[in-house]
Amino acid sequence: MPFQIETTLPEPTIRIFFHGLLILRAAEDRESCSVEVHRNAKSEHVFSVEVRAKIEGKPDIILMRHFGNLQGSQPAFTIEVSPPPSAPLVYKFQPTEIFDPTLASGGDEQDFRWITNLDELHKADLTVDLAQTRPGIMIKNGLYHFYAAARLVSPILITQGGRPRSEIAALSSIIGANLFLEDGSEAVVTWNEGRATQTLSLEKPQQAGTSYEIYFDNSPLYADQSLGAIHSEFPEYYAIVKSPLGEDIPLNQQFDMQVLNAFPPRHQSGSIKFDLRCCPRIPCQSIVLESDLTRAQ
DSSP states (O other), X not given: OOOEEESOOXXXXXXXXXXXXXXXXXXXXXXXXXXXXXXXXXXXXXXXXXXXXXXXXXXXXXXEEEESOOOSSSOSEEEEEESOOSSOEEEEEOOOSOOOTTOTTSSXXXXXXXXXXXXXXXXXXXXXXXXXXXSOEEEESSEEEEEEEEEEEEEEEEEETTEEEEEEEEEEEEEEEEEEOOTTOEEEXXXXXXXXXXXXXXXXXXXXXXXXXXXXXXXXXXOOGGGTTTOOSHHHHHTTEEOTTSOOOOGGGOEEEEEOOSSOOEEOOSSSSOOSOSOSSSOOOOEEOOOSSOOOO
16 A cells, blocks of 8 residues: 655654665555564564654763564554544655656655665565564554655666666665654654563653654674675565565566666765665665555455
8 A cells, every 4th residue: 555645844853764674564544654674584684773862962862772673462663643643644755746766866865766665666566474574563643754764876777587677876775754743742652672561752842953763773783895796685575575475476576676886876874873884785775565556464
């Protein structure tokens, strides 16, 4: 199910960033977004969450940290606005109707369409092996605007089954989401630590220049930078992303990406916490599954 389209991106109360092997999907009613966390046993990626309070002119205040796979029932981590707005929705930022991914300067740098969408590439409503991703993350009961927080800018070749298919100017290496709080509302963050449930309330700041940032990261702790030119994250995704019938996608139908520039491409940071990590050629980017077809799951 597609996110609702929004053509503006106002200043938020809370900025959320997604980095590494994470899959975002809008719910059927488009009032929430689920985040699948790749936890394949063969993967070297490690999941972490961090929440920071940001006060202009002062060091960040770290309000919570979580390290390691999420535990407990689904969802194991939630962000929920209380009280919710009258019409909670998850939006995608698309400022223009026309979008040309072959032109680096052809669209807004934060346009949602810079984010890799496997549903769009396959022209199908793909499924996820939830046994390898759950429990995961649920973001709900608020006004969230998702966008490309940072782009890897370089000519990129899209291949399918090893055969060239098309070329794009850039892809999103970090996904962002802006959350807006009304007066008197708060974002309640809930997660499991062992057998205990933890809660953190983020009230709308009254002081100007104060906001929050939340970081979801699922990438290797250490990586050989020399492997960046050949390493690809797409086999990792195809280990958990399946066909509409839940079957493995054949190798000759799987997509991949290659940076065509002979030199490491320019990278735009989505936040002071994130810079180019893991693979300097194709980073550990988060992706979306978004189509107009009815999802069975």
